[in-house]
Amino acid sequence: MKLQSILTIVLILVAGFAIFKAISTYNKKPEPNLSVSQPLANEPAGLLEGNENAPLVIYKFFDYSCQFCKQSAEQLTTILKDFNQKFKIIHTPLSFGNEFSPNHRAASISACEYDSFGELSAHHFFYNHQENLEVALDSGLTTILHRYSDDEIDIIQNCMDSPLYSEWLETNRSIAQQVGLSSVPALLIDTDIYIGTYSGRQLQSIINSYLTDDN
Numbered sequence: 001m002k003l004q005s006i007l008t009i010v011l012i013l014v015a016g017f018a019i020f021k022a023i024s025t026y027n028k029k030p031e032p033n034l035s036v037s038q039p040l041a042n043e044p045a046g047l048l049e050g051n052e053n054a055p056l057v058i059y060k061f062f063d064y065s066c067q068f069c070k071q072s073a074e075q076l077t078t079i080l081k082d083f084n085q086k087f088k089i090i091h092t093p094l095s096f097g098n099e100f101s102p103n104h105r106a107a108s109i110s111a112c113e114y115d116s117f118g119e120l121s122a123h124h125f126f127y128n129h130q131e132n133l134e135v136a137l138d139s140g141l142t143t144i145l146h147r148y149s150d151d152e153i154d155i156i157q158n159c160m161d162s163p164l165y166s167e168w169l170e171t172n173r174s175i176a177q178q179v180g181l182s183s184v185p186a187l188l189i190d191t192d193i194y195i196g197t198y199s200g201r202q203l204q205s206i207i208n209s210y211l212t213d214d215n
Contacts, residue, residue, distance in 0.1 A: 029205040032192035036179055044175055044188065045168040046092035047114045047123055050080050056087035056210050059188040061094045061172070061181065064106045064126045064133060068197045069185040073127065075200045079207060086211055091123060094172050094184055102133040104169065109137075109144060111168050112159035121147055 044059045060076060062069035076089050093107035106126040113122045125144050129136035136144070141153050148156070159165070176182070179193060187194040189210055198206070 028202075029209055030194060030198060030202055033195040034180055034193040036188075036191040036193070040175055041178065042171050042175065044090060044092045045111075045171045046090040047110060047120055048088060048090055048118075049077065049120065050088035051085040052088060054085055054088040056189070056207070057090060058087055058207070059090045059092045061092045061176065061184050061186040061188070063094060063096065063184050064103050064130055066184050067130065070127045070130060072185040072187075072197060072203075075198075075203055079200065079204055082204070083207065083211070087207060091120075092172055092188075093169060094176055094181075094186075095169050099166065102137055105137050106133060107169060108160050108165040109141070109156070111165040112156045113145060115164060116155050116159055117148075117152070119147075121145065 044061075046059065058076070060069075060073065062073065073089075073091065080087065080089060093111065095101065095103040095107050097103045099105075106122075110120075110123040110126060113119055122144055126133065126136065141157065142150075145153055145156060179188075181193060181195070183195060185195075185197065187206075189206070194206060
């Protein structure tokens with residue numbers, strides 16, 4: 001056999017092995033970055049998506065300025081449908097800015113809409129306008145919350161004037177500090193924390209492992 005033919009076969013085998021390793025890594029269930037070693041002082045506060053009676057809860061820590069957070073949220077929503085509501089998502093705002101920052105203000109509106117009416121329209125609005133979050137906020141509540149009547153917007157505004165959303169964000173910041181979480185997106189599942197972005201297949205693998213454990 002000629003040397004050139006041998007080299008060609010070797011290259012094909014090496015390439016095949018590299019592809020196999022890449023696929024295996026892509027499909028492999030990631031390991032958690034952190035684990036909660038002691039009970040949390042409080043439960044993370046956030047916006048529920050899915051069946052409130054689902055056996056598995058996933059806390060998704062996010063910030064509205066984080067593009068990867070939006071990507072992760074969309075993946076989880078798709079997987080939620082695929083898993084037929086076997087888990088629920090708690091979208092948990094973790095704003096690192098002060099109370100006047102766009103992220104903090106957006107979180108306050110989303111929290112108060114959800115607390116007042118159980119809806120996520122502001123949450124989706126801010127994700128869809130995250131590249132111009134300050135401009136979106138300056139458009140006013142009647143634009144952000146156009147589905148509501150003036151009286152309903154007043155209810156949301158009254159909530160924003162209360163300490164509710166600040167307590168939400170403070171609770172979540174305290175939990176993040178307790179477990180050593182300093183970046184988003186991040187998922188808290190049971191006692192495990194997964195930080196960063198994952199493929200849809202990896203997220204499915206992660207979630208399925210906890211559903212299997214529950215069964």
